[in-house]
Amino acid sequence: MSVQGFARVVVRSRTWQWVIWRVLGVVFIVVGGFLTLASFVSADTMAGPGPAITAIAIFIAGCGALILASSLRRFRIVASPDGLVVRQGFREERTIPLTAIAVVSPLANAYGGVDARDADGRRLFSAMGLSHGYAEFREFLEERAVKPFREASATAAPGGSAAPAWQESDLSADWTMLPSGSRRGPQPVVRIRSAVGMAALHLDELRAVTSGGAINRRRHRAR
Structure with a gap:
């Protein structure tokens, strides 16, 4: 139900x-x-x-x-x-x-x-x-x-302009501010949407993902 x-x-x-x-x-x-x-x-x-x-x-x-x-x-x-x-x-x-x-x-x-x-x-x-x-x-x-909360419209950039977004094929991404659960207040996150759902990644998590991808590419080229 x-x-x-x-x-x-x-x-x-x-x-x-x-x-x-x-x-x-x-x-x-x-x-x-x-x-x-x-x-x-x-x-x-x-x-x-x-x-x-x-x-x-x-x-x-x-x-x-x-x-x-x-x-x-x-x-x-x-x-x-x-x-x-x-x-x-x-x-x-x-x-x-x-x-x-x-x-x-x-x-x-x-x-x-x-x-x-x-x-x-x-x-x-x-x-x-x-x-x-x-x-x-x-x-x-x-x-x-x-x-x-997660599907709310993207937050405006600090200067008041629209937050940059990206879209290609079935994937799209934008950024917004989501509370982190700490007393530091809302933190910037990147939201990635696809046909199977959505993921919100804080900047540290996104760096870890992209760094892992870069390492894997270097290992692939070395082979």
Whole structure:
């Protein structure tokens, strides 16, 4: 089903995600509390503070697991053409316009996910790939936020003149300014379009591509 057919997309943590952390938290608190009490009772016979420190660390880890479980249980993103309603962590629920999303990048973990930031590099929200509704949400972002932004008209050159473009056969290219996800602000990119899609390359990436091509040509000639 195309994302165009969705009136809204709801992303939330799966029940087992926060239940596991809650169970671990309770177990760690019980074990850590018991060991802490035992270490204080037998403080006179212990060779050092090591057991007490370990017990307290287990107790604190249990508290952290309960906090994480509560955070996962609260997490929810409701996406619609009017914008996103985000409740993440212990922050108040807030509304994020689709136009505020400047960068959508993958999360660096074993389960995948997305991280969205504004033009100044501030994080707007993140969603793990394990979340319920994640596949539809990623499709929603690609269609409603990423695609319109990347296909916008080319930016004017610094002097106000039209940005140079190139076209040959089924390929075309122009340049524009896209946010990089950092606080440096938008950075120039070259957009290359073909029949199979479009790629946006920052200047460093374009240099790497062209340098690789030049090296390959030199190697071919040397043979």
